[in-house]
Amino acid sequence: MIIDQQADFGAMIWRADPEAIRTAQLTEFRQYVQKQGVDIADAYQELWQWSVDEPTAFWQCFAEFAGVHMEPASGPIRTTDPMPHTKWFPGRHLNFARQLLEGHEGTALLAVAEDGQQTEVSWQQLRHDVAALAQHLRALGVEQGDRVTAVLPNIAEAVTAFLATASLGAVWSICSPEFGPGAIASRFTQLEPKVLIASPGHILSGKDRDNTATLQSVLAEVSSIEHVVWVAGDTAVTEPAIQVPTARWEEIILQDAPLEFTDVEFNTPLWVLFSSGTTGKPKGIVHSHGGALLEELKMLMFHTELRPGDRYLNVASTSWVLWNALVSALGVGATAVLVDGNPTYPSHSRVWEVAAATKTTALGVSAGLIHACEKTGVEASKDYDLSNLKCLQVTGSPLSLDGYRWVYSNVGDVWLSSMSGGTDIGSIFVGGVITEPVYAGHIQVPALGVRVESWDNTGKPTTGKGELVVTDPMPSMPLFFWGDADGSRYRDSYFTMFPGVWRHGDFIEFNESGILIHGRSDSTLNRHGLRLGSAEIYAVVEAIPEVAEAMVIGAEIGAEDYYMPLFIQPAAGFDAERTRADIVAAIRTHLSPRYLPDDIIEMRAIPHTKTGKKLEVPVKRLLQGEAANDVVDLGAIDDAELFAQYAAFARDYLEQRTRAAV
Incomplete structure (x- = not known):
């Protein structure tokens, strides 16, 4: 049932009705485990804790519960070899x-x-x-x-x-x-x-x-x-x-x-x-x-x-x-x-x-x-x-x-x-x-x-x-x-x-409210010694109606410099000056002035892999001077022509930087 359609961040927004919980397969599995003599309470946290404390018992119980047919029916569950050499159900x-x-x-x-x-x-x-x-x-x-x-x-x-x-x-x-x-x-x-x-x-x-x-x-x-x-x-x-x-x-x-x-x-x-x-x-x-x-x-x-x-x-x-x-x-x-x-x-x-x-x-x-x-x-x-x-x-x-x-x-x-x-x-x-x-x-x-x-x-x-x-x-x-x-x-x-x-x-x-994923750690922003996941920038910037999508890059340039551009895809109602001001205000208010981008660049779109992942790391590598063909398989991205525009931007940026240093 919906608790509050406009719930604040971290507040309860939905919960299942008691009947859905009672008849859930997860509930049935917990009861199945309890019948095997495992002493756990009805909370998910206890079931999870048992599943990681006793992994061989958990996976054996699950295989039986799910009706997975293996021959022979019994045998070892996993070897004692450490990752990545562990073998599961060997010989089955x-x-x-x-x-x-x-x-x-x-x-x-x-x-x-x-x-x-x-x-x-x-x-x-x-x-x-x-x-x-x-x-x-x-x-x-x-x-x-x-x-x-x-x-x-x-x-x-x-x-x-x-x-x-x-x-x-x-x-x-x-x-x-x-x-x-x-x-x-x-x-x-x-x-x-x-x-x-x-x-x-x-x-x-x-x-x-x-x-x-x-x-x-x-x-x-x-x-x-x-x-x-x-x-x-x-x-x-x-x-x-x-x-x-x-x-x-x-x-x-x-x-x-x-x-x-x-x-x-x-x-x-x-x-x-x-x-x-x-x-x-x-x-x-x-x-x-x-x-x-x-x-x-x-x-x-x-x-x-x-x-x-x-x-x-x-x-x-x-x-x-x-x-x-x-x-x-x-x-x-x-x-x-x-x-x-x-x-x-x-x-x-x-x-x-x-x-x-x-x-x-x-x-x-x-x-x-x-x-x-x-x-x-x-x-x-x-x-x-x-x-x-x-x-x-x-x-x-x-x-x-x-x-x-x-x-x-x-x-x-x-x-x-x-x-x-x-x-x-x-x-x-x-x-x-x-x-x-x-x-x-x-x-x-x-x-x-x-x-x-x-x-x-x-x-x-x-x-x-x-x-x-x-x-x-x-x-x-x-x-x-x-x-x-x-x-x-x-x-x-x-x-x-x-x-x-x-x-x-x-x-x-x-x-206490659950779990947050902050994006790829290899594309993490490290601005003035403070680390921030790119997802936190997106949560703030993409909430602005005039921004269809955004991509932020944190690139180490040379031995000492750090360049942090924000690329945006305009949405309906976009006004360059007003939207830029809104972006700056949103980052200042919700994150920190330390995460204000060096540049805000309007682009036709944001590049992705064929499966929808933003190309943060490849664009970062472009800005560090690598060639487009070396940073990504162009046949595996959604728009090679678009990526070429980012490569051109990176070349122009690096050329301007070189001229400024002379």
């Missing part, structure tokens, strides 16, 4: 696809085209298609450990292709078709895949986009590909002439085949997810069948309260880790709602229109989308029937106080489950639970089984703002980075600042 066998496909009936997938057309795929049909494609892949010689890659949008065929690959014990990786040929090739050349599954075109923002030149370029670069499966989808673009053998999806799935699974050891690679490539060559992050399964199910069952028959819509491209969470909804018997095309075309209202039309019960969106809806005056519950919506997940970046207020004023009486995790772990560190209140501007709780803490620079725990660290292993931590033979790149990414402890690279703060 399972298959991710088996867990998702067996034992469910009804509608498995609900695919929504950009024009609104809906296509339902039953569990029976999905199992049939997975079996048929798996048979085809097997005939091509695909075996456990081989790589199958795809360039597909968020359509039913992408889900089917993943499950067929996983059923064989082969390794899956996918790129969204919006990626450029260089970005795709830089990922797939690392994997040396045997098969590529792709569509010659895709629908985006009302246009049928031709992918053929991109795919021909990828095939020229990735010489290991021996076979291509063409997926027609909704595109009218025809298949290009290529040198490798091909097959058509629609012909493959006409065949009947038995549904078979290759059960693999728990720590066997399932998929490779790639980092954004904003700080160098994209990292191929490898997750296991068992680790991914346990963490995805835990997130969906307890931190989303997803149940059999629910409908789960996660607004994500196939390249974002949230797509993997969307597919994993099948594991709890829910329907995965797949939205193809641009989810904000022709306006930001489309997300809410689709949620209403599909009777979605749990919706996952980025914080950026919420902020855009607030800026553009979207009135979701007024325009659409959202009565089926129970949970609104928000992730991708910190959600502002105004974002919380907009949700409870314009979406309605829903549980807002704000969360933060990462591609790195394929899960969350902190998130929501329906049994606890929601406090405005705050994430609710640390996730079950995750010993997440805030540490200062000396490695001492603090309840205040500090580095987000995880001090005990999680099942979904990467097995390894692809091609990182000695593990040095993996260790350097997470374990150098605090040896033996996972340092994620975010700023986190715990307080």
Whole structure:
């Protein structure tokens, strides 16, 4: 129930009614644990404390509660090796696809085209298609450990292709078709895949986009590909002439085949997810069948309260880790709602229109989308029937106080489950639970089984703002980075600042109202010796109606200088002089005069990765004199022409600085 739509920062804004708490899966799990003889009270904090104090007991209990089938049924839970060498459930066998496909009936997938057309795929049909494609892949010689890659949008065929690959014990990786040929090739050349599954075109923002030149370029670069499966989808673009053998999806799935699974050891690679490539060559992050399964199910069952028959819509491209969470909804018997095309075309209202039309019960969106809806005056519950919506997940970046207020004023009486995790772990560190209140501007709780803490620079725990660290292993931590033979790149990414402890690279703060994420610690502002997360600047500046979006950079220039520009994208009603004055006043009032930017620069837009992350670190590196091609994979960002404008700004700034020094 909504407590106060306009709650102050840190004040209670929503709480569940007693019946929702009583019947929650989290409550059922706590009771299940108590029946095992564990002495814990009914508070979430006690359940969480037990889950991190007794991790082997927690994960064994959860696997049993969630119905995860492993053979043999008993055995060790984890090895005593320290991070990053810990192995979970060693010697136990399972298959991710088996867990998702067996034992469910009804509608498995609900695919929504950009024009609104809906296509339902039953569990029976999905199992049939997975079996048929798996048979085809097997005939091509695909075996456990081989790589199958795809360039597909968020359509039913992408889900089917993943499950067929996983059923064989082969390794899956996918790129969204919006990626450029260089970005795709830089990922797939690392994997040396045997098969590529792709569509010659895709629908985006009302246009049928031709992918053929991109795919021909990828095939020229990735010489290991021996076979291509063409997926027609909704595109009218025809298949290009290529040198490798091909097959058509629609012909493959006409065949009947038995549904078979290759059960693999728990720590066997399932998929490779790639980092954004904003700080160098994209990292191929490898997750296991068992680790991914346990963490995805835990997130969906307890931190989303997803149940059999629910409908789960996660607004994500196939390249974002949230797509993997969307597919994993099948594991709890829910329907995965797949939205193809641009989810904000022709306006930001489309997300809410689709949620209403599909009777979605749990919706996952980025914080950026919420902020855009607030800026553009979207009135979701007024325009659409959202009565089926129970949970609104928000992730991708910190959600502002105004974002919380907009949700409870314009979406309605829903549980807002704000969360933060990462591609790195394929899960969350902190998130929501329906049994606890929601406090405005705050994430609710640390996730079950995750010993997440805030540490200062000396490695001492603090309840205040500090580095987000995880001090005990999680099942979904990467097995390894692809091609990182000695593990040095993996260790350097997470374990150098605090040896033996996972340092994620975010700023986190715990307080009496919950948890705050202050943005990336590697893009932290250090003005006059005072450190501040960029998210705090955004919370203040983006609350100004005339600012659509902002990006602040803190760049060390040379040995002594520090340059802090603020880039802004103007919104309706923008007046340069007045808006600049409003920005200065807001930062002075809400933060400190020390954080006033050196320059306020109007730009056409703010640059992002394909998954919506602001390009703070790449722009910082531009300002430090690096070339655009060296700081980011241009095919992996949303607008290369826009990024070129930032590169030009950086060159001009550095030239002016050099002339001034002469």
